[in-house]
């Protein structure tokens with residue numbers, strides 16, 4: 001007879017995608033509360049970190065992947081997306097071109113992942129209100145059109161960073177599609 005295990009653990013892979021310099025690495029280091037040192041980052045190469053979190057009484061091992069600059073070379077491949085159950089598609093609210101790229105990133109996600117992957121549209125750098133180039137309404141309506149969660153964040157001043165990641169985990173836990181460790 002198998003022994004009863006006290007408390008379940010979940011492994012949860014989330015990918016960060018979006019154009020260069022929208023703030024993906026800084027969102028990750030902000031989320032990980034200094035457990036990740038951006039100075040150690042490889043110039044080119046995929047990096048991920050794993051963090052233990054408690055969400056709704058369940059232990060979640062969150063494995064978050066960052067492209068570490070590879071998106072510049074369009075070399076983000078299927079290995080990057082493999083097994084992902086959540087994705088944060090990031091743009092910079094002060095650079096419209098990064099918002100216009102979102103559809104391309106969504107297409108790529110659809111090519112490599114199941115359609116059921118939990119997707120959060122993230123308008124980062126919301127501290128840059130003075131030079132805003134994408135309105136909150138435009139972000140919201142794109143999210144509605146594409147069936148995405150939506151949130152504006154600032155990695156700089158920590159606005160909504162925790163919430164954005166946690167919403168993706170909660171969405172996944174509620175349908176129990178994450179893998180038990």
Ligand code: GDP
Pocket residue numbers: 019020021022023024025026027069124125126127128153154155156157
């Ligand atoms: P990545 O290429 O998408 O990983 O972007 P990085 O995390 O390397 O950030 C690109 C640049 O944007 C850096 O100069 C960061 O300091 C800056 N940055 C990132 N997040 C924010 C933010 O929330 N607010 C502001 N004002 N700058 C940010």
